[in-house]
Amino acid sequence: MENYLQNITGGGIKTQNKRVGxxxxxxxxxxxxxxxxxxxxxKEGQGPLGDSFDIVxxxxxxxxxxxxKAESELQRQALSLAVRKSGLAExxxxxxxxxxxLNQCIGTSFNMRGxxxxxxxLYGACSTMAESLALCAAYVDGGFAEKAAAVTSxxxxxxxxxxxxxxxxxxxxxxxxxxxxxxxxxxxxxSGGQGPRxxxxxxxxxxxxxxxxxxxxxxxMAPAAYDTLSAFxxxxxxxxxxxxxxxxxxxxxxxxxxxxxxxxxDGVTLGNNYNDCGLMLYDTEKQDVHAGGSGCGCSAxxxxxxxxxxxxxxxxSKVLFAATGAxxxxxxSQQGETIPAICHAILIEA
Amino acid sequence: MENYLQNITGGGIKTQNKRVGxxxxxxxxxxxxxxxxxxxxxKEGQGPLGDSFDIVxxxxxxxxxxxxKAESELQRQALSLAVRKSGLAExxxxxxxxxxxLNQCIGTSFNMRGxxxxxxxLYGACSTMAESLALCAAYVDGGFAEKAAAVTSxxxxxxxxxxxxxxxxxxxxxxxxxxxxxxxxxxxxxSGGQGPRxxxxxxxxxxxxxxxxxxxxxxxMAPAAYDTLSAFxxxxxxxxxxxxxxxxxxxxxxxxxxxxxxxxxDGVTLGNNYNDCGLMLYDTEKQDVHAGGSGCGCSAxxxxxxxxxxxxxxxxSKVLFAATGAxxxxxxSQQGETIPAICHAILIEA
Numbered sequence: 001m002e003n004y005l006q007n008i009t010g011g012g013i014k015t016q017n018k019r020v021g022x023x024x025x026x027x028x029x030x031x032x033x034x035x036x037x038x039x040x041x042x043k044e045g046q047g048p049l050g051d052s053f054d055i056v057x058x059x060x061x062x063x064x065x066x067x068x069k070a071e072s073e074l075q076r077q078a079l080s081l082a083v084r085k086s087g088l089a090e091x092x093x094x095x096x097x098x099x100x101x102l103n104q105c106i107g108t109s110f111n112m113r114g115x116x117x118x119x120x121x122l123y124g125a126c127s128t129m130a131e132s133l134a135l136c137a138a139y140v141d142g143g144f145a146e147k148a149a150a151v152t153s154x155x156x157x158x159x160x161x162x163x164x165x166x167x168x169x170x171x172x173x174x175x176x177x178x179x180x181x182x183x184x185x186x187x188x189x190x191s192g193g194q195g196p197r198x199x200x201x202x203x204x205x206x207x208x209x210x211x212x213x214x215x216x217x218x219x220x221m222a223p224a225a226y227d228t229l230s231a232f233x234x235x236x237x238x239x240x241x242x243x244x245x246x247x248x249x250x251x252x253x254x255x256x257x258x259x260x261x262x263x264x265x266d267g268v269t270l271g272n273n274y275n276d277c278g279l280m281l282y283d284t285e286k287q288d289v290h291a292g293g294s295g296c297g298c299s300a301x302x303x304x305x306x307x308x309x310x311x312x313x314x315x316x317s318k319v320l321f322a323a324t325g326a327x328x329x330x331x332x333s334q335q336g337e338t339i340p341a342i343c344h345a346i347l348i349e350a
Numbered sequence: 351m352e353n354y355l356q357n358i359t360g361g362g363i364k365t366q367n368k369r370v371g372x373x374x375x376x377x378x379x380x381x382x383x384x385x386x387x388x389x390x391x392x393k394e395g396q397g398p399l400g401d402s403f404d405i406v407x408x409x410x411x412x413x414x415x416x417x418x419k420a421e422s423e424l425q426r427q428a429l430s431l432a433v434r435k436s437g438l439a440e441x442x443x444x445x446x447x448x449x450x451x452l453n454q455c456i457g458t459s460f461n462m463r464g465x466x467x468x469x470x471x472l473y474g475a476c477s478t479m480a481e482s483l484a485l486c487a488a489y490v491d492g493g494f495a496e497k498a499a500a501v502t503s504x505x506x507x508x509x510x511x512x513x514x515x516x517x518x519x520x521x522x523x524x525x526x527x528x529x530x531x532x533x534x535x536x537x538x539x540x541s542g543g544q545g546p547r548x549x550x551x552x553x554x555x556x557x558x559x560x561x562x563x564x565x566x567x568x569x570x571m572a573p574a575a576y577d578t579l580s581a582f583x584x585x586x587x588x589x590x591x592x593x594x595x596x597x598x599x600x601x602x603x604x605x606x607x608x609x610x611x612x613x614x615x616d617g618v619t620l621g622n623n624y625n626d627c628g629l630m631l632y633d634t635e636k637q638d639v640h641a642g643g644s645g646c647g648c649s650a651x652x653x654x655x656x657x658x659x660x661x662x663x664x665x666x667s668k669v670l671f672a673a674t675g676a677x678x679x680x681x682x683s684q685q686g687e688t689i690p691a692i693c694h695a696i697l698i699e700a
Contacts, residue, residue: 018493019444023468025494066685094369095553103453104679105473109556113690118373118553120481121677121692123455123473131470135485142492143368144375162681203445203468206459327471329454331512335416340463342471 018141021235023202023228030197031137033348034147034190035086038305039078040297041156041182047282052305053183054081060157060182067157071100071107074184074297075153076114082149082186082304090115093188094145097132099123100153100296101180103162107153117149125325126221126250127204128152129185129300130344133321134201136189137346146191153184154295163214163330176216178252178294181281185300187308196311196319196350202232204342206327212338214328217294218255218278220339221324225251226262228343229322233268240270244316247307248343249299249323252278252292277302277323299323311350319348368491371585373552373578380547381487383698384497384540385436388655389428390647391506391532397632402655403533404431410507410532417507421450421457424534424647425503426464432499432536432654440465443538444495447482449473450503450646451530453512457503467499475675476571476600477554478502479535479650480694483671484551486539487696496541503534504645513564513680526566528602528644531631535650537658546661546669546700552582554692556677562688564678567644568605568628570689571674575601576612578693579672583618590620594666597657598693599649599673602628602642627652627673649673661700669698 018025038053045056055077062070062077075098083090096115099122100107112119124131132150139145157167159180165171189198207227211220225248233239240246240263251259256276263270277299278292303321310316322345328337368375387404395406405427412420412427425448433440446465449472450457462469474481482500489495507517509530515521539548557577561570575598583589590596590613601609606626613620627649628642653671660666672695678687 016493017496019495028493068681068685094373099473101454102679103681104451104475104677106677106679106682109677109690109692110682110687112556113558116555118555119692120485120553121473123449123471125454135470135489138492138494139485139488142488142494143366143378144488144492145369146367203470205466205468206462208463327454327456327459329452329456331418331453332456332460335418337460340459342459342469 023231024200024235026200027137027141029141030199031140032190032193033187033196033198033308034193035082035188036304036308037078037081037085037186038301039074039184040301043287044181044183044281047287049281049302049306052309053301067155068102068106071153071155071158072111074155075107075111075151078184078186079149079151082188086188088147090117092147093117093149094147095120096149096151097122097136098151099128101125101159124342124344125327126294126296126299127323127325127342127344128296129303130321130323130346133187133198133346134344137198140189140191147188149186149188151186152296152300154180154297156180156182159295173290174215175290176254177290178217178278178292179289180295181293181298181301183297183301185304187304196308196348198346199349200347202228202345204228204344206340206342208338208340210338214333216254217326218252218291219258220326221341222251222255222258224341224343225259225322225324228345232345240268243318243320244273245319246274247319247321248276250278250294251276251324252294254291317350321346321348373581374550374585376550377487377491379491380549381490382540382543383537383546383548383658384543385432385538386654386658387428387431387435387536388651389424389534390651393637394531394533394631397637399631399652399656402659403651417505418452418456421503421505421508422461425457425461425501428534428536429499429501432538436538438497440467442497443467443499444497445470446499446501447472447486448501449478451475451509474692474694475677476644476646476649477673477675477692477694478646479653480671480673480696483537483548483696484694487548490539490541497538499536499538501536502646502650504530504647506530506532509645523640524565525640526604527640528567528600528628528642529639530645531643531648531651533647533651535654537654546658546698548696549699550697552578552695554578554694556690556692558688558690560688564683566604567676568602568641569608570676571691572601572605572608574691574693575609575672575674578695582695590618593623593668593670595669596624597669597671598626600628600644601626601674602644604641667700671696671698
């Protein structure tokens with residue numbers, strides 16, 4: 001696995017080839033997560049991971065005038081706090097990678113309007129935390145920044161009225177439906193320092209297995225998770241048991257079982273070291289979230305709260321974080337399209 | 351300008367620091383644009399740059415069943431052709447960076463569903479061609495891919511009904527309004543080869559100068575273009591006259607004049623070597639486009655058609671391409687918000 005490191009020459013300057021196998025890259029140096037913060041809403045704060053969040057706010061408006069502005073505020077708090085916890089000032093952050101679920105990603109754009117920091121906007125739906133960390137780590141590793149940050153968010157009320165129905169309509173939810181988390185997560189990456197390190201990433205491909213039920217996101221996204229995780233294991237010559245924790249983003253009850261089934265068809269068992277952020281964020285029995293959590297903020301707050309705190313505390317040392325996104329829109333569904341999905345994975349080592 | 355090259359050490363492995371000044375990076379080796387393609391609609395084909403497009407299609411549906419599906423098809427043709435013109439097969443492309451204006455970027459996701467290529471989704475509104483080329487070049491330069499591509503698109507009919515009114519309503523347009531181009535552009539970047547090279551980029555910051563007229567995008571975006579171009583000139587110690595062509599994306603009549611005015615307040619003259627894609631794509635006198643063109647596809651097709659063809663033909667050798675994006679949504683405007691904007695710049699040298 002180490003012998004992929006070779007120098008290739010382009011334009012007379014030596015650059016490491018950092019590719020491992022077909023789809024995975026290994027950073028040339030450890031990229032440290034020197035600060036991270038998770039901010040969540042009331043329901044998320046009442047869940048089993050409530051204590052791991054830096055801020056829990058009971059007001060769904062976060063003292064703003066609309067839910068959309070509340071989502072920007074949620075994200076602002078997460079980014080601002082992650083920078084503070086890293087011991088840096090905002091002016092030290094050379095760029096931010098971020099996005100969210102809202103049309104035109106306004107949660108992020110209106111948040112970033114308040115920061116005087118160069119910005120790359122992303123759209124990866126609920127895979128955004130992994131996509132932003134992968135690109136941010138690549139940008140730092142490539143020598144384009146020394147300190148950079150990744151951020152994302154979601155809000156139950158903004159997502160519900162954009163993707164489904166007005167909240168006041170009180171539509172019934174199917175058992176496969178997932179609950180969009182009101183939460184944000186942010187992390188500051190650095191070319192030097194201490195703490196958990198992003199060491200590899202596998203880029204997702206868009207897969208569409210023909211599912212058209214927008215109340216079954218987990219089922220639609222599971223094949224993408226299977227594809228990316230399989231590519232990661234093949235590229236690195238490793239197996240699930242080589243990791244302390246394999247964590248998918250938001251497959252929830254239905255999708256995580258589909259993922260286990262897909263792997264078992266290959267004779268591969270996802271054991272007790274496999275979990276899913278959508279199953280962890282809420283008490284799915286008591287909190288009335290049906291199949292579990294979802295939304296960019298779900299895997300983001302689980303990672304930047306519970307997981308990174310646990311890695312710093314010695315609980316896990318190798319975590320494979322694979323966040324999944326469903327890339328449909330209400331318009332594509334109305335036009336009879338099925339649901340394309342993607343999964344980006346990063347390896348974090350402590 | 352060359353003395354920024356120094357080796358920095360992180361984790362024991364030497365990596366070049368590629369930063370130039372506060373916001374600009376210079377790639378460690380030339381990143382070649384080895385293939386590029388522009389696909390456009392009927393109106394764009396009838397404009398002054400019509401001959402520079404690889405494909406012009408008179409059918410606004412591109413033989414699909416909806417305008418949204420047409421936009422994906424437009425983008426598919428551009429990406430597929432750019433790969434073919436680079437002399438590669440699709441399997442040689444290690445990842446694609448792309449996005450578009452549609453909610454949840456469905457133009458791009460549904461296009462990429464048909465390619466078996468790892469994908470990073472972006473949202474930069476009309477700055478997407480520059481954002482995707484900048485990140486793609488950084489990814490290649492960092493050693494994470496040897497061949498990668500950037501793609502974006504827009505479609506008059508999808509954008510108009512999403513951002514403004516149903517087309518059948520026939521709303522009158524103000525003189526400051528711009529016409530969303532039905533067009534797509536794609537480029538294949540490589541760590542080796544021949545052709546124009548992406549050599550530097552400056553990352554945009556989100557600026558909002560308080561404009562709330564969504565029929566004056568050029569005015570809203572001009573300050574972001576001024577900010578990014580000023581940063582580029584300051585970081586590199588150069589001036590506008592050092593470039594054969596400075597090309598903004600989609601400021602059109604109003605915004606490009608605002609940009610000239612902002613620079614002239616600093617005593618800097620943008621001369622005849624300054625132009626704007628929104629002014630070039632249409633005959634603004636005869637084609638009834640009011641202030642000019644706009645949309646991700648506007649600067650994308652001007653760059654991947656007219657400009658890169660011209661650079662290959664020896665017409666220009668140093669082109670500073672600065673694409674601008676307005677990051678509002680209909681919801682943010684309805685909530686009384688003003689318009690945040692961003693501008694990403696790349697330097698292309700032949």
